[in-house]
Amino acid sequence: MKCDLCMDRIDAGLKPACVTGCTTHALSLVGQDDPRYAEQRQRAPQRPVAER
Numbered sequence: 001m002k003c004d005l006c007m008d009r010i011d012a013g014l015k016p017a018c019v020t021g022c023t024t025h026a027l028s029l030v031g032q033d034d035p036r037y038a039e040q041r042q043r044a045p046q047r048p049v050a051e052r
């Protein structure tokens with residue numbers, strides 16, 4: 001199943017299920033207009049390239 005970012009939950013004003021369910025708070029959802037966005041983008045590793 002491909003991730004759809006829990007669009008039904010986002011439309012209902014909720015966070016994605018994996019963000020809500022992460023007991024160590026390792027996941028977060030930050031909008032591009034949030035001041036934390038640039039910081040989190042810098043800390044994020046390069047997007048892995050899928051091998052075919």
Ligand code: SF4
Pocket residue numbers: 002003004005006016017018019
């Ligand atoms: S729970 Fe997380 S990984 Fe699964 S569809 Fe929702 S946003 Fe994507």
